[in-house]
Amino acid sequence: MDILYLLIPLSAVLVLFIVAVFGWAVHKGQFEDLEREADRILTEGDPALDTDQARARGRAEESPGRSTAS
Secondary structure, three states: OOOHHHHHHHHHHHHHHHHHHHHHHHHOOOOOOHHHHHHHHHHOOOOOOOHHHHHHHHOOOOOOOOOOOO
């Protein structure tokens, strides 16, 4: 029963922290345009390639452990 003297204030502080973080996110505009990010992933073109990725894409795809010579 004595643990309730610890758990009740601790849970109240946790709830206040969660409400504060949610309020901060709303104030900073995190929830203003949810549809744009959902559409962006479908409509953007190919991402820019690094030099390593460009070289790998230029060759035929192969497993790292296998050679193409038979």
